[in-house]
Amino acid sequence: MTAWGVVAGGFVGTLVLTTALRAASELKLTRIDLPFLLGTVVTVNRTRAKAIGYLMHFVNGQIFAFGYYAVFLTIHYSSWWLGALLGLGHGLFAGTALVNILLPLVHPRMGSPMTSATDVALLEPPGFLMLNYGPGTPVVTGLAHVAYGALIGGFASVGN
Secondary structure: HHHHHHHHHHHHHHHHHHHHHHHHHHHHOOOHHHHHHOOOOOOOHHHHHHHHHHHHHHHHHHHHHHHHHHHHHOOOOOOOOOHHHHHHHHHHHHHHHHHHHHHHHHHHEEEEOOOOOOOOOOOOOOOOHHHHHOOOOOHHHHHHHHHHHHHHHHOOOOOO
C-alpha cells in the first residue's frame, strides 16, 4: 500500500468519475454537473464556475482518496473490491446527505426548502437521491463512485 498509489488512483478515479458523469449528461441519463455545482458556490459567472468547479472537484477527489487510504491503513488491507465498496458508500452518502441535504443549505445560489417565493434561486436543489436532476442520476452517480473507489483501491494495492 503506497500513498503515491493513492494519489494516482485518486487522480485517475476522479478523471473517470467526472468523465462518466459528463458522458451521462450528454447521453441525457442525468442533468447533474458536479463541477458546475461546486463552482457556482464561489462565482456567478457560468464559464468561470465550470473551470473553478473542475479544479475543486479534482482537489476533493484527492482529499477523498486519502480518506479511503486512512481506511486501508486502519484495517491493513486494500484492494479494488474494497475500494469499490467504499465508493458505493461514498456515493450513497454524497447522494443522500451531502448533495441532497447539506449543499442546498450552504450553497448561496441554490434553492432549498427554506427559499422564499420572492427569492430567485439560480440552481435547482437536487432533491432526494438527486432525482431532480433526472431519474438516472442515482444509478449513474452510484456507478461512477464505485468505479472511483475501485481505482483508488486498485492503485493503492499495487505492490502488495
